[in-house]
Amino acid sequence: MHSFTEENYLKAIYKLQETNGEVVATSALAQVMGVHAPSVTDMLKRMSGKKLVTYQKSKGFKLTEKGKQVAVGIIRNHRLWEVFLVDKLGYKWDEVHDLAEQLEHIHSEDLTNKLDKFLGFPKADPHGDPIPDANGVLPKSKAVLLSTLKIEEQGTFTGVTDHTPAFLNYLDKAGISLGNTVKVKAIEEFDQTYTILVNRKKEAVISFKVANSLLMD
Amino acid sequence: MHSFTEENYLKAIYKLQETNGEVVATSALAQVMGVHAPSVTDMLKRMSGKKLVTYQKSKGFKLTEKGKQVAVGIIRNHRLWEVFLVDKLGYKWDEVHDLAEQLEHIHSEDLTNKLDKFLGFPKADPHGDPIPDANGVLPKSKAVLLSTLKIEEQGTFTGVTDHTPAFLNYLDKAGISLGNTVKVKAIEEFDQTYTILVNRKKEAVISFKVANSLLMD
DNA sequence: TACATTAATTAGACTAACCTAATTATATTT
DNA sequence: AAATATAATTAGGTTAGTCTAATTAATGTA
DSSP states (O other), rough: OOHHHHHHHHHHHHHHHHHHHHHHHHHHHHHTTTTTTHHHHHHHHHHHTTTEEEETTTEEEOOHHHHHHHHHHHHHHHHHHHHHIIIIOOTTTTEEEEEHHHHHHOOOOHHHHHHHTTOOOOOOTTTTBBBBOOOOOOOOOEEEEEEEEEEEETTEEEEOOOOOOOHHHHHHHHHTTTTOEEEEEEEOTTEEEEEEEETTTTTEEHHHHHHHHHHOO | OOOOHHHHHHHHHHHHHHHHOOOOHHHHHHHTSSHHHHHHHHHHHHHHTTSSSEEESSSSSEEEEHHHHHHHHHHHHHHHHHHHHITTTTTTTTTSSHHHHHHOOOOHHHHHHHHHHHHTOOOTTTTBOOOOOOOOOOOOOEEEEGGGOTTOEEEEEEESSSOOOOHHHHHHHTTTOTTOEEEEEEOOOOTEEEEEEEEETTEEEEEEHHHHTTOOO
């Protein structure tokens, strides 16, 4: 089995590869892991010994197929537990991340699959992030940022790119929830403020920063 | 926060104190923890520094009030998760121990309490072991071993003292379940084999070893 | 291309939790 | 009470994961 630390490295590398391209830098990983660079070098050597990453000194590194599988498994756990916490225990979507960070490291494929079934095989977690299936297949979403839409275009709000409680709370306050229909009514040229129509009823004004963190199908 | 290892030591010490009296020996703890004696001495020094145990060299040791509270908290977690696994996910009572050993270390009082509520505030886990309440109060049961009952005496089967899957499986096969009424029909003098009547219907013959592992109210 | 800046690695140390081998303390037996 | 057996501790070592300080490699710019 892998240690929690290893698993957290794998998850972090996976996410960095997803957003910043195939090859990851020591410093980038150090930053997201909250450790100093030499610790990363050290850890990578061990992990490359276990064939979880390919690593050649000073050239960056990336996950092996094996490493990727472990990472996706953890992401599956994480997102299923988030659904459990929200749907079954009544947590709010901005409260579940830290708990899921603990629960994701429970080692049992069988438990994961039973949990999946208990939850009704959900497709996405409470933030709209897709849940990998039991084979580690993660559906590639074709969602786009609200900030790429033009005036009079519309879509369904299906995810966020900013998962901070502060942002999620803001959305709650603004009355914008997953599944809502959103139509762009106007874009202020000066500062790219968006005026949107939520669910064909409420009008709302949101900053570019917000529009740039909402995913639309 | 405490490490998983510390928590496991605390739990083990708690259980040893419960069964073998107030003061615990290094060797006993080493045995249940599956480590060698010097590791225990080592760990105890650290834990006594944190005021989790009182320790004076070569004299044995016991939990402080603080240590006891942590231990009971973990037992509460463990037993609640066991109920979850059996009641909600469909696990059998002989399958849940190892998973609960992982889940018990999730650190969140709030999660524990929400889980408790979700499960309907159960009083006991799937093996009949009582669940401490949110204040760490563990109801003192007055259950007795079936092996202490005389002929024609009866009671309700409410717990086991042997938690091994082998034993639990045996009970399943023998058709003896928690909550059943059990009456002693005969005790063979030669080898203390018990003939019992389960739920006023089925008769069964059980060894002394079995009779000595069943708790009756 | 040489120089400066930034990024990565090596060297050497620390802590928690473990180990084995050697030693000391306690308990038991004669 | 002395001798023996058992239990506990100390001494010294290991590994995973971290650190700081020093060094080397890669990158960007004059």
